[in-house]
Amino acid sequence: MAYFVESFWGERNNGFDVLYHNMKHGHLSTKDLADFIRERATIEETYSRSMTKLAKSASNYTQLGTFAPVWDVFKTSTEKLASCHLDLVRRLQELIKEVHKYGDEQIKAYKKTKEDVSGTLEAVQNIQSITQALQKSKENYNTKCVEQDRLKKEGATQREIDKAAVKTKKATDTYKLYVEKYAVFKADFEVKMTETAQKFQDIEETHLLRMKEIIESLSNTIKEIHIQIGEVHEEFINNMTNTTVESLIQKFAESKGTGKERPGPIEFEECNTSSVVEGIKPRKRKPFGLSGIMKKEKDTESVECPDADSVNFPDVDDEGYSIKPEATQDTKENHFYSSSDSDSEDDEPRRFHVEIKPVQPNNSSQYTMPSLDELKVSIGNITLSPAISAQMNQNSSSEELTKSKLSAPSNEKGNSDLLAWDPLFSSSLESSSSVSLASSSSSARPTTPLSVGTIVPPPRPASRPKLTTGKLSGINEIPRPFSPPLTSNSSPPPAAPLARAESISSISSSASLSAANTPTVGVSRGPSPVSLGNQDTLPVAVALTESVNAYFKGADPTKCIVKITGDMTISFPSGIIKVFTSNPSPAVLCFRVKNTSKLEQILPNAQLVYSDQSQSDSSTKDFWMNMQAITVYLKKLSEQNPSASYYNVDVLKYQVSSNGIQSTPLNLATYWKCDASTTDVRVDYKYNPESMNVPGMLSNVQVVVPVDGGVINMQSLPPAKWNADQMKAYWKISSISEKSENGGSGSLRAKFELSGGPSKPATLAVQFISEGSTLSGVDVELVGTGYRLSLLKKRFATGRYMADC
Known part of the structure; x- marks a missing residue:
């Protein structure tokens, strides 16, 4: 029905103005609806995050007793509820986009309508003006x-009456003219106003239908989510119904049961006087240690005890002491050096062999040295716990351990040598590598080798930040999956147990190139892996390692291409594996990555790490570990390399946004002058503290410049080394910082005399490393209880850092 056509006329003809403004108010209502839905989405997002935190906290509740499995039901249900509300947030955000899109369409429609009704606006103005003029003329x-009538009645002169008649006639003609014009304008106004009113009504009907569709979509979305929430509640009810008291009791009995064999009967045995002389069998003694951690000795009675036929009465000397019979070498080895890993607390301990020897002179060298060897062997065979005994081979002497420790770094030289990663650096300069495992104290701790093993680690995410097309497109980073697998035959020898007060922790991460293979050393206050218990606050260490790749072209800063990537590695002590495996629901390890505003992309290890996708704060990201997956993974690592004290796990990778040359810690510019007989090279460098979150020192700076053309002599300032086989010049700078000469700026100059010139300008390469800071400013903290951060190691180093003239 044409309501607008019938209802917006009136004496003042203001219906058009009312309808036009009503059309504009439609856009305001659309905007208000979008704001309303946005507020609802914010409420749902907050509720979803709260439910997610509640689900995490369910894992931190006590896991002791028969009620422990119920927390898993709560956790699963709460996570599903959080997921439902998060899905509602996503769908509401999509609906908001539709509302905004409709609002844009409204604006375009209003502009077109304004042009279409401009004729009606003119007709309204005409009818309003002619109405006013008509009223005045009337x-x-x-x-x-x-x-005129008054003059006639008062008997005025004929002249005055004639003048009044003329004025009356003129007013009459004017009045009639306006009446005629009003009739014309009125007809035009009615036609145009009728069409316009119907147009406005059509627009409003379309607007209200669209708004109603949006509201219907909103209500259907909420209804569907509530149906899902109802299903989650129904599933929770069913799970609690299925979780009977009997099943809880059964699970507890199966997981915590101590055995089904009852004590057997013991019969009275008469004393056998013939065996009294042999002595009473030693009483069983349990080694001192924490429950569930100490490893018990295995029953070796079948190996140690002689056959019944070979049992002899001991020889007795003149004073009544039993004389120890001579034992063969095999017997000594079987008795003294035997070890086992039995978990039974009731097994027989190994027998002690005691021999009283006569006192010998203290100055006897033959006596002193064997005593030292015996002490070393004895110390090497002391077993503190499974974690320590797994690190030591009890059949090896301390000299063998020392020799194997020293040989391990040389075997891994290919992994630790920074020069070996770049084709510009030669393997012949191994002795010049300033950072190697052999010179680092972290070599005392076995690190995770990068060799291929039988255990397949969780794969890295499929996507990876892409490098800007250009010179760096040829940079091939060393492929590195999350947490490289292990092989027991390639693992380095074990280290001595770590002290409880201060333990040396080395977190080496294989990011790209030199940043991946330089060991790091830090002091941790965390407990030794042998002393962890289920109720302890478990220590973990974190390493943030970043790699900066850069390509400089001449002295033009606009042509500099930069790519910065980073890795986060968590190091778990080996003792934590027993805590995880003995606890069916260990506390969830949650951590927060802060200062992420400079990160373009964060790629968590999808199989080991969960992330909170609902976070709106761009400066922080929350993550938590999949405790079941990490327990299985660490257990496999332990089986492959039982001698390791710590196991490193890659949890996430990230790419840092770069701002060209301003993001490089060391700016470079190269200049070449090539003649037939000589070549002059100059390399200008400048320390850039603004690229770092906390300005730090660049250590072990090395510059390599290849020069062809048959170099027969080199003059350089500062002095450089020339390698004729590789045709490369090497500069070494111990450190560069703000405290260096000229604020960290300087030049490297060299003049080469040639026999077959001229030379061709080549690409030079630079390496350096910085400890204690990162380029991105990223920081990490642990969230929740159950764990503590014993060490946070930050560093960055060069990947492919090159410069052309």
Whole structure:
């Protein structure tokens, strides 16, 4: 029905103005609806995050007793509820986009309508103006008629009456003219106003239908989510129904049961006087240690005890002491050096062999040295716990351990040598590598080797930040999956147990190139892996390692291409594996990555790490570990390399946004002058503290410049080394910082005399490393209880850092 056509006329003809403004108000209502839905989405997002935190906290509740499995039901249900509300947030955000899109369409439609009704607006203005003019002419006409009648009645002169008649006639003609014009304008106004009113009504009907569709979509979305929430509640009810008291009791009995064999009967045995002389069998003694951690000795009675036929009475000397019979070498080895890993607390301990020897002179060298060897062997065979005994081979002497420790770094030289990663650096300069495992104290701790093993680690995410097309497109980073697998035959020898107060922790991460293979050393206050218990606050260490790749072209800063990537590695002590495996629901390890505003992309290890996708704060990201997956993974690592004290796990990778040359810690510019007989090279460098979150020192700076053309002599300042086989010049700078000369700026100059010139300008390469800071400013903290951060190691180093003229 045409409501607008019938209802917006009136004496003042203001219906058009009312309808036009009503159309504009439609856009305001659309905007208000979008704001309303956005507020609802914010409420749902907050609720979803709260439910997610509640689900995490369910894992931190006590896992002791028969009620422990119920927390898993709560956790699963709460996570599903959080997921439902998060899905509602996503769908509401999509609906908001639709509302905004409709609002844009409204604006375009209003502009078009304004042009279409411009004729109606003109007709309205005409009818309003002609109505006013008509009213005035009518009043003037009435005034003149009354004036003429008054003069006639008062007997005025004929001249005055004639003048009044002329004025009356003029007013009459004007009045009639306006009446005629009003009739014309009125007809045009009615036609145009009718069409416009119907147009406005059509627009409003379309607007209201669209708004109603949006609201219907909103209500259906909420209804569907509530149905899902109802299903989650129904599933929770069913799970609690299925979780009977009997099943809880059964699970507890199966997981915590101590055995089904009852004590057997013991019969009275008469004393056998013939075996009294042999002595009473030693009482069983349990080694001191924490429950569930100490490893018990295995029953070796079948190996140690002689056959019944070979049992002899011991020889007795003149004073009544039993004389120890001589034992063969095999017997000594079987008795003294035997070890086992039995978990039974009731097994027989190994027998002690005691021999009293006569006192010998203290100055006897033959006596002193064997005593030292015996002490070393004895110390090497002391077993503190499974974690320590797994690190030591009890059949090896301390000299063998020392020799194997020293040989391990040389075997891994290919992994630790920074020069070996770049084709510009030669393997012949191994002795010049300033950072190697052999010179680092972290070599005392076995690190995770990068060799291929039988255990397949969780794969890295499929996507990876892409490098800007250009010179760096040829940079091939060393492929590195999350947490490289292990092989027991390639693992380095074990280290001595770590002290409880301060333990040396080395977190070496294989990011890209030199940043991946330089060991790091830090002091941790965390407990030794042998002393962890289920109720302890478990220590973990974190390493943030970043790699900066850069390509400089001449002295033009606009042509500099930069790529910065980073890795986060968590190091778990080996003792934590027993805590995880003995606890069916260990506390969830949650951590927060802060200062992420400079990160373009974060790629968590999808199989080991969960992330909170609902976070709106761009400066922080929350993550938590999949405890079941990490327990299985660490257990496999332990089986492959039982001698390791710590196991490193890659949890996430990230790419840092770069701002060209301003993001490089060391700016470079190269200049070449090539003649037939000589070549002059100059390398200008400048320390850039603004690229770092906390300005730090660049250590072990090395610059390599290849020069062809048959170099027969080199003059350089500062002095450089020339390698004729590789045709490369090497500069070494111990450190560069703000405290260096000229604020860290300087030049490297060299003049080469050639026999087959001229030379061709080549690409030079630079390496350096910085400890204690990162380029991105990223920081990490642990969230929740159950764990503590014993060490946070930050560093960055060069990947492919090159410069052309």
